[in-house]
Amino acid sequence: MTNQNSGQPAAYLQFCQEHMADMLETLKSLVEMESPSDNKPALDQLGEYLAQEFEHLGGKVTFDPQEEAGDNLKVEFPGTAGKPVLLLGHFDTVWPLGTLNHMPFRIENGRAYGPGVYDMKAGITMMLFALRALRTTSGAGHRPVTVLLDTDEEIGSTTGRPLVEATARGCEAALVLEPAQGLQGYLKTARKGVGDFTIRVRGRASHAGVDFEKGQSAVIELAHQILEVTKFTDLSRGITVNPGVVHGGTRTNVVAAEASVEVDIRIARAADARELEARFAALKPVNANCTVEITGGLNRPPMERTDGTVKLFHLAQEQAKKMGLALDEASTGGGSDGNFTSALGVPTLDGLGAVGEGAHAAHESILLEEFPRRTALLASLIGSL
Ligand SMILES: [Zn+2]
Known part of the structure; x- marks a missing residue:
């Protein structure tokens, strides 16, 4: 691991703060395209939208077509050198179509609410804007980046798993944009x-x-x-x-x-x-x-707290410190696709997504104050790997 971009965190943070309105606009669009795990047409529609967004940033999009599940999405971005960093997530949610009628996207009390906002459409928005920040803000370049978003994580990743594993095998590290743990925003270094x-x-x-x-x-x-x-x-x-x-x-x-x-x-x-x-x-x-x-x-399989994961966490902590942020780690009983990458021996850091609460619950929401910071942290982490 090298530290080429160690002076950048403040610049990324400024970029994200300046683009907060755009970030919220993107987040709103993603939340308002409902995407339950069992609805292929809805998932594929959102997949097309995401593909366009990533393509605009210069990514090469590949769909992993499925008969019944939604098509999984992979996007590759070139980099200066080395093995790619994997940005991992899912765009299915646990919410059925029509949830928006009683749980609309809304901004209130310093939070954004809505179905899937926290788990994990904010995390996907963060990927998009971290990549934008990396492209826009001058730096010493970064590794290639591969984005992988599957469509059945909430129901066990039956179709996502083989693609996640095949992709992760060639990667330097996996950064998982699942929500952070609790309102303190702990990163997840172990999962059951x-x-x-x-x-x-x-x-x-x-x-x-x-x-x-x-x-x-x-x-x-x-x-x-x-x-x-x-x-x-x-x-x-x-x-x-x-x-x-x-x-x-x-x-x-x-x-x-x-x-x-x-x-x-x-x-x-x-x-x-x-x-x-x-x-x-x-x-x-x-x-x-x-x-x-x-x-x-x-x-x-469990995501164990391996040396590679601990190293990634310390790197994240270092980057956060440069933005004046204190960052801690936690373990959780919940699983994610990070379990698969970690079990392959790929250093995996999870919980890099939004800070908020209420995953799978009616009060699902993210803290707006943390949204640009965590996005800048992601950009810094990619830049420093
Ligand atoms: Zn999730």
Whole structure:
């Protein structure tokens, strides 16, 4: 890593502050193009818009076409030398079409509100303006930059993952523009790995009054299984197991023939994945007349706090200091596409996006005061890598 642009942070900050109105205009446009993960036409429309915006900045756009999901978007910018820096994000949101009717984009109390504003349309806006700041503000040049935005991050990155991994492999570092942690705006240097299991129990139905003893209750068996997997939680190792959704039975007067539970698991260390998966696979019915079927597994490996990530964080801290900003780090239980890049050994720094609160909630919002600063920080970080 070199420090060619170390004098630039103040200039980037000035650029971003001067362009605050433009930034908000872009943010408003992105928020007002609703883009739920499951709506291809809406996602593709926003993808086209983003492609144009990045093309205006001199980027080379490639779409990764999908049949059902939205097309993923990759944009490459030339640089002076070295491997590219990856700017990573997603343009799907958890909000269905029509959310704007009751949750419009608005600016109030020093914040911008709206569906997806924080997670993570502000982060995408920051990419655009950090690149503009780098182009406009004279400096010693920077590495090539690759922007990767996928369309199904909020539902597990099924289509995004292979592209994220293939792209990250050739990159010097991955900067993830997911929201910062909390109103203090901590950067994220560790994320838990995430997985899902489904446990399906089959028993035998019978009339609860007439034939009670002929029944084999799947609901009772499921209750045993739920208590069993709950024992896998180990907070001291950062392992959590949450049976979040249960289904089972048909009527109160029927001994239930079927029941199931969907379980969310989180792990802090990749080394714990195999053991936890083995424990799920080894589940046996307590009632031998019932069957238990287990499906699922880990779908995002943990982003561990590696040396490469710590170095990136210190670099960000240094750049922030030059703008008079104090910056701290945090770990989170939530996953992102940064988990994939980190698991490949690519130094990954996450939470470089907006400072705000309320991801996936009605009060989703970003702090306007931090918006130009964090954008300038991103530009500085790209410039100093
Ligand atoms: Zn996100």
